[in-house]
Amino acid sequence: MTEHSSQSAMKIRCPGCQRKLDVSELSPLSLFPCPHCGVEFRVPKWFQSILLEDILHEAAALHVYRALDTTLDREVCVKVITGGGRFSGEQLEAFLAVTRRMATIGHPQVVSVYACGRSDEGGAYAVQQYVRALSYASARERMEPALLQRCAAGIIGALMEADAAGICHGGLAPGNILFDEDCFVKVTDFGVARALGKDAGADPYASPEVRDGATATRASDMYSLAVVLYELATGRRPAEVGATTGKTEPLHVAHPGYSQAFGECLGRMLSKRPEDRPGSYNDVLKVLEEKSRAKQRPAKVLRGGGDLATGGLRPEDAAAHAAMTAPRRKSGRGATIVNVLLLGGLVALCALFLAYRLRQRRSDTMPITDTPSLTLPTALPTALEAATATAELQEAAGGTPAAGSGVTVTIGTAATIAPAVWASRPQPPDLDFTTTREENKRYLHAVPEALQETERERLRIVGSARDYLQQTMRYIGYDRGESGRIVLRNGRSYLGAIPRANEKGLTVRRRDHAAGDGDNSMQVGFEDLAWPQLWDIFAFYAEKRQDMASNKRQERAAAVDVFDDYLRLALLCDWYGFAEDSRRYAALAVAAQPGKEYLLRKYGLHGAGK
Secondary structure, three states, rough: OOOOOOOOEEEEOOOOOOOOEEOOOOOOOOOOEOOOOOOOOOOOEEOOEEEEEEEEOOOOOEEEEEEEOOOOOOOEEEEEEEEOOOOOOOHHHHHHHHHHHHOOOOOOEEOEEEEEEEOOOEEEEEEEEOOOOOOOOHHHHHHOOHHHHHHHHHHHHHHHHHOOOOOOOEEEEEEEEEOOOOEEEEEOOOOOOOOOOOHHHHHOOOOHHHOOOOOOOHHHHHHHHHHHHHHHHHOOOOOHHOOOOOOOHHHHHHOOOOOOOHHHHHHHHHOOHHOOOOOOOHHHHHHHHHHHHHOOOOOOOOOOOOOOOOOOOOOHHHHHHHHOOOOOOOHHHHHHHHHHHHHHHHHHHHHHHHHHHHHHHHOOOOOOOOOOOOOOOHHHHHHHHHHHHHHHHHHHHHOOOOOOOOOOOOOOOOEOOOHHHOOOOOOOOOOHHHHHHHHHHHHHHHOOOHHHHHHHHHHHHHHHHHHHHHHHHHHOOOOOOOOEEEEEEEOOOEEEEEEEOOEEEEEEOOOOOOEEEEEOEEEHHHHEEEEEHHHHHHHHHHHHHHHHHOOHHHHHHHHHHHHHHHHHHHHHHOOOOOHHHHHHHHHHHHHOOOOOOOHHOOOOOOOOOO
């Protein structure tokens, strides 16, 4: 394959005004302002069948680009190493060898490799999964104990998968640990540092033995990981903290938010001698899991790419956990009697606690609040709209609705949301709740105080749905097959698919476009899609999660994510007044994880099992 001729015509759409521009005569990869709207964009460049669209990183002999793979119609990351310069032919071949080995690692937190090879100019390249990553500084600012431990578990999972294939990273550092907007972490560049002859002597993340010239091992990767985690937690590397004393301050001392067990585990990982570090990644995972079970707050419904820890304990698990962790006493007849009495009292207390929790219908995946459950009549949305319309007519006529008239949203036995308040909820047509901040505040302020925590969480879930969809569609396009249609809100529909989405909207690839009749793609906004079309896109990705599970463990994890996907969708449909759709997706949520009807009732949703 060769690069496309620089003389071939190249026409693109301006990212600002969407007008077609002929950029054939412009210098590739240069910045150019649109003559119509003034928005500056980078002129693309062909590299084989890939269109390089933006520069992510430039060094003396290494260039990293965000690009479009036109054969598969997806965003990719392209790394190009120039030949005949800093790197020898042997190093380029070593780079390709480790890249091919990295391609064999199939793990959600390892960056996927799609292709690699030698370029026409004598260099080498790799085409990889594109991750829209936060800067390391931004990720560090977001870190708090629960999130850091989740990220640590993700990185360890990636390293374990590589270790099982006999692959050491050998250069773990912030530059090859990528965090997306939800802080879902991915690891890349396995073996690349060693292949390209990186000087480990000056690497602040390298282990002492690697800095002294030793070959990278699992133990050295563990050391590097500990340096990164310590820096993410405290803002400083261990060597900087212990620069004056010669001894690293334990993490749980430097940052009291972390447990002593985790701090001591990190201390062992930072041991100067490899043999003093934990013997396996599983040893570290056990510490993380113990900390998660003992201290971690319940996780929220939305899981960022499908991999947040569930966190927290169900009421029934809480009783078992309390019994398991009851203090042990010395053996003996007297001690046995005391133990029996204590255990009986503990069981009674747990039973009372369990009854209280069940009565409050608290969630095992939602943040726990002191808010009662939400109960909505099955036909409420339609009746509510009618009641609201009546109230608005009365107000327009100069009157006020009669006290107690219309339909109310009842929570528990006392608190209610009046029809006019429910009708005032913000409903941005493009799902962008950042444009309705003031309306969001007014709605929450109008809700009775007893319900504000529940409504705030509901608004957070529906408000983040658009971001979730954008993130998901960067990796997998929406495609219902050859007969799949894209239906717009204006009534038009097209045979086609949506291969990608970003902040500006969605790209529709039409199949009913006549060959030779110009560009077969069109840009639409979220506000242009018919509501049922939007709901189906969300549902499509829930179905994908189920289909991608290949073993029992993945099926169990997928069931949790599928439940969350359908719960999010049911809440979204309910918020926008699509009652039947809401009930259908609520039923699918319960089908994914039977026994979680109480989560639906918390938000007034009605699914299967009533």
